[in-house]
Amino acid sequence: MSGPEPVEDLLRRTAPQVLGVLVRRYGDFAAAEDAVQEALIAAADHWPRDGVPEHPHAWLIRTATRKLVDEHRAAAARRRREEATALEPPAAPVPDTDDTLRLLVLCCHPVLTPASAIALTLRAVGGLTTAEIAAAFLVPEPTMGTRISRAKAKVAEAGARFALPEPAERGRRVQSVLRVLYVMSTEAHTSSGGAGLHRVDLAAEAIRLTRLLRVSLPDDPEVTGLLALMLLTDARRPARTGKDGELIPLAEQDRARWDATAIAEGMRLVIEARQAGVVGEYQLLASIAAVHDAAPTAEATDWAQIRSLYELLERLTDNPVVTLNRAVAVAMTDGPRAGLALLDEVAPKLTGHHRLDAVRAHLLEEAGEPAAAARHYAAAAARAVNLPEQQYLTKRAARLRAV
Incomplete structure (x- = not known):
């Protein structure tokens, strides 16, 4: 028991x-x-x-x-x-009423920035104190308190009601909720500040809140897809860092350390989401994560399938970061030169993004151009804000310069 x-x-x-x-x-x-x-x-x-x-x-x-x-x-x-x-209320038991969806919709109001919506969601729906939220985002408690107060004021000024939106607006508002939860999860996966690569507590809270949302919307394939994506991504966390906190790239991770239970649940959810017959952004991202997690070794990864999924996702979202990821898949199926050509096409839309330099450096290294790769690794390190990422890129640059 x-x-x-x-x-x-x-x-x-x-x-x-x-x-x-x-x-x-x-x-x-x-x-x-x-x-x-x-x-x-x-x-x-x-x-x-x-x-x-x-x-x-x-x-x-x-x-x-x-x-x-x-x-x-x-x-x-x-x-x-x-x-x-x-x-003064009576002391009798209060019936369990699940207001999670109403609260999430209220906290993820379109007038709020994602950062403010996440903070308000963690406090109102997650039950975290201001001090806990401030610690999660590495800011002083007074700063977080001000952010939350301003978020509540903006929601009030917008005339938001504690009720589900009308059917015509509900889909858009649920998409706002999903976006906030997704941003929370990505921040947890690769922290935008501090000495650690990821934020374990924030990842757990994002998964917990998405589970709560799924209770309210059990038949929404995008909610199911987002939960699958979170589980499949977080399953790799134990192998993403070494004993000193250094970053270990996906291809070099010890897959025996991945969380098999989380992967199994994520795989089941991916299948369930697909059965709805509607293709969405989070379902596709979860499907890509599932292909990675299903491969017993990096060499066994089905890159052709990943490439196809990224092509679908690119048509659906028109997101340059998706194109950046597709370039990696193209390089794995058609060679690094093909990937570099795709990078040249998308580069104007990603000026200043450290991942553009990091991917270009990797593909140049694969193409046998160590000097050029080292320059781009160094440029990526200079723009990276996460310390383990920065250190990894710096070491890659130094190693190639020594060749």
């Missing part, structure tokens, strides 16, 4: 449900979210010491509501008695 659920997991699981109750009941998302955060902090302090209450949802709702009442009292003393009576 498994033991009781850890307090931290219980709080994160119940946070969106508790916030949903308060927002539906009182309508003020910003005030309700602040109150829920205070209730979560109080629970994290009391429950490990005093034990988890019989009805955790009710305890959190009652505590958050009292925080909300206190705030109302401070702002409007003349309404003390009325609010104390009107807002």
Whole structure:
């Protein structure tokens, strides 16, 4: 038998449900979210010491509501008695209402930048404190607090409601949610700052939130595809770095260290998403990840299939980064010169992007031009913001110069 659920997991699981109750009941998302955060902090302090209450949802709702009442009292003393009576909830168990989709749609409102939407999502839906989010993004807590406050203000100014969008708009808004979760996952996979290559906690949270979204939208093939992509990508994490944190490229990774359980689940989800009969961006990305994960060795990778998938993805998204990745697949099927020719076509759209130089350096190295490859490795290292990536590119450049 498994033991009781850890307090931290219980709080994160119940946070969106508790916030949903308060927002539906009182309508003020910003005030309700602040109150829920205070209730979560109080629970994290009391429950490990005093034990988890019989009805955790009710305890959190009652505590958050009292925080909300206190705030109302401070702002409007003349309404003390009325609010104390009107807002105090009963102590009875509160039915589990899954407001995850409503909260995600609200937090991923189009008026917000991806960075602000991620921060607000982690706090409102993920149940993380401002300090935890600040630590995840390597910024001071006051800076993150300001970012979250501004995000909540923008959502309020936009007149956003705690309700699902009308059917005509729902697809677009769900796409915004998926984009935020995808950006969160890519940031976790290769951090944009700090000394580490990846952010384990952020990756886990992105997967957890996407699982929650899938509960609300079980038949959406893009939600399923995104979850598959996250699992298949994160499965390689144990082999992506060496004992000193150095980057190990995909072709050199010890595949025995990949997470077989995550890969198996990801593969099942890819098949499930394909059965919907609708092709989407995240399904295609997941399919590409599945081809990589299915190969027992780097040499056994089906590059022809990857190339075809990137061609489909390129037609669907018209994204130059997709073309950059297709150039690698083309080089693997038709030789490095063919890949370099494709890079020349897409280069004007990726000026200043360190990956353009990194891919060009790799293909020049494969084409037998070590001096030119070294120059581009050095240029890529100068633009890279992730320290392990930067160190890897610098070492590649130095090794070729020594040849």
